[in-house]
Amino acid sequence: MRSCLALLATALGALAAEPQSKRSLLMLGGVTQIVDAEGKVVWKYPAETRDGCVLPNGNILLTLHKSDAYPGGAVIEVTRDHKVVFEYKGTQAEVNTAQRLPDGRTLLTEAGERPRLLEVDAAGRIQVEIPLQCTAKNPHLQSRMARKLPDGHYLVPQDRLVRELDATGKVVWEYKAPASKLDNRTFCALRNAAGHTLISLTIGNQLVEVDAEGKVVWELRQGELADAPLTRTTALTWLPNGNIVFSNYDARAPRPKLVEITRDKQVVWTYVDGTKFGVHEFQLLDADGKPLTGALR
Numbered sequence: 001m002r003s004c005l006a007l008l009a010t011a012l013g014a015l016a017a018e019p020q021s022k023r024s025l026l027m028l029g030g031v032t033q034i035v036d037a038e039g040k041v042v043w044k045y046p047a048e049t050r051d052g053c054v055l056p057n058g059n060i061l062l063t064l065h066k067s068d069a070y071p072g073g074a075v076i077e078v079t080r081d082h083k084v085v086f087e088y089k090g091t092q093a094e095v096n097t098a099q100r101l102p103d104g105r106t107l108l109t110e111a112g113e114r115p116r117l118l119e120v121d122a123a124g125r126i127q128v129e130i131p132l133q134c135t136a137k138n139p140h141l142q143s144r145m146a147r148k149l150p151d152g153h154y155l156v157p158q159d160r161l162v163r164e165l166d167a168t169g170k171v172v173w174e175y176k177a178p179a180s181k182l183d184n185r186t187f188c189a190l191r192n193a194a195g196h197t198l199i200s201l202t203i204g205n206q207l208v209e210v211d212a213e214g215k216v217v218w219e220l221r222q223g224e225l226a227d228a229p230l231t232r233t234t235a236l237t238w239l240p241n242g243n244i245v246f247s248n249y250d251a252r253a254p255r256p257k258l259v260e261i262t263r264d265k266q267v268v269w270t271y272v273d274g275t276k277f278g279v280h281e282f283q284l285l286d287a288d289g290k291p292l293t294g295a296l297r
Helices: 002-017
Strands: 024-029 032-035 041-045 049-054 060-064 074-078 084-089 106-111 116-120 126-131 154-158 161-165 171-176 186-191 197-201 206-210 216-221 233-238 244-248 258-261 267-271 279-285
Touching: 024 060, 032 049, 041 060, 049 279, 084 106, 154 186, 161 186, 186 233, 197 233, 206 233, 233 279, 244 279
Parallel strands: 024 049
Antiparallel strands: 024 032, 024 279, 032 041, 049 060, 060 074, 074 084, 106 116, 116 126, 154 161, 161 171, 186 197, 197 206, 206 216, 233 244, 244 258, 258 267
16 A cells, blocks of 8 residues: 555656646746747757746847856847847846837846946947946845836836836835845836736745735735745736736745736646746747737736
8 A cells, every 4th residue: 555655646746747837938047948838848048047038029038147158147139049139248246137128129137336227229238227226235136027117117126125216217106015024025016007016025925916005905925825835936927817927936846836826816827847946037928939918027
C-alpha cells in the first residue's frame, strides 16, 4: 500500500511540474519565453528580464537585468530570431520598465544615484526626463513597473507608495500602502477607465483596488484562495471581463506561478511549470500570439 501511495505521489508531482496552460503568454524573469495555449515553449531569449511585451509588429520589447554586456541593465527590441533592432543601455544601477508608447517612443525607468523616468525615441535618444522623488536608498525600490496613462500622466510604484506624476513630474496623486509586518512594497499599479487603481503589494502578499480618493474598494489577502496561496505577488493584468491575473514570483511547482480570479475570488485559471525561476512580469497573448485585446497591464 505504501509503495502504491508513493508511486501515486510521484506521478502527481510529475504532473504538477509539467506546463499547464490554457492561455498563451510571454513570461519575463529568470527565464524569458513565450508559451502557447498547450504549454509548449515556442520562443525563448537567453537573458534574464524584468519587463517587456510582444509588439504589434511581432517583435519583443524587453527590459534586461544587468549583466556583463549591460552592467546598468537595458531595454532592447528584438526580432524572433534575436536580432536587436532597438537598444537603450542603462547608465545607472538598474532599468526596471519597458513600455512602447503610441507615438513610438519607449518609456523606461532608471534606478541608482539619479532615479529617473525616461522616454526615448527609436534611436535611443532621451526625449523626456523626469527625476523621481525617492525615499529609498536601495535602487531596487526606487521604481518598479511604471506605466504611462492615456492622459499623459505616469503611474510609478516605488518603495511603499504608488505615485501619479503629471507631464512635468509633479505628484498629483499618491497611495501609501497600509502598514504591515510583511513589508508592503508596491510592485505593479494599473489604472482602469473608472479611475480605480489596482496595486500589487509584493512581500505583503496582497492585492488592493483603490478609488480616486485612495479608499480600498476591493482586496485579496493571503488565505482567501484555498488552492492558490499568494507567494510574493508581483505582476498584474486586468481583463475586460473584470477578472484579474497575477503572478506569484516565489511560486514553484506544484504552486501556480500565474493565477486568474474573478471579482468574487474564484480561481478560473492557473499556470504551473517546472522551471526553477519565478515570473517577474508577463503578458497574455491570443491564439495568434498577439497581445490579448483589451487586457490592461
